[in-house]
Amino acid sequence: MSGKQDTAAGTGAAAAAPETAAGADTWLDAITWDERGLVPAIAQEAFTNRVLMVAWMNRAALLETVRTGQAVYWSRSRQRLWRKGEESGHRQRLREVRVDCDADVILLKVDQVGGIACHTGRHNCFFRRLEDGRWVDIDPVLKPASEIYAK
């Protein structure tokens, strides 16, 4: 997380990363995983910069994302790896991975397959805007969820 106010824990943990450790996954040790071993991950559309969604990642999810080039998250409700698009086909092809100053938030720049990131069938999950004290749906459903998830 960001800002001077919240840097103490993040900086400490990052500095404590084993810089002398060998192996290809040392970069994972630089992440400030929370008490559950998770960090929030933002998926941002690479060519528009629009924010698509936020989900969680554990170490295995981030490693698989980088190795496969497809976004993989950790589903807290199912307690298992969630390969984005595994049911819908709406995968996210990885373009770039960034981490913030406190190393506790991941930013993925991706190409969104099908142009639909949200399970509601919309381009992205942030389709509700606050207007005069009410949340208003402002983005269209591009494909009904019943079609996306039909068996």
Next chain:
Amino acid sequence: MSGKQDTAAGTGAAAAAPETAAGADTWLDAITWDERGLVPAIAQEAFTNRVLMVAWMNRAALLETVRTGQAVYWSRSRQRLWRKGEESGHRQRLREVRVDCDADVILLKVDQVGGIACHTGRHNCFFRRLEDGRWVDIDPVLKPASEIYAK
């Protein structure tokens, strides 16, 4: 958070919001606050769509943000409201507030005063990119932190 996998809790909580309640702050009840009463908030630069930072908000922070038109977060380390820019002057003027499908992530579209959101003096906090298994600083320091926070 996003995706079909993680909707159960979010949808349930949103549906349980007191739709019949009177008062101007009913929209706050639609948010799925976590067990600490917090949600992550992304600040996105309105005119470039670049992601500036992620911080946390509680109910009071989000309410003050909307009422004042300036981003206010909850500092977990200091356990108090953090009026972004209160020390640095790098305030964030609110353009738009969005919430995601599960109502557990807030997206603020803002104008970043001074063009610097990060306490390191960079435009944004996501200045490290993963390159060949290493985190590499790729964005310049626009103003040294010692100048930003000089008393």
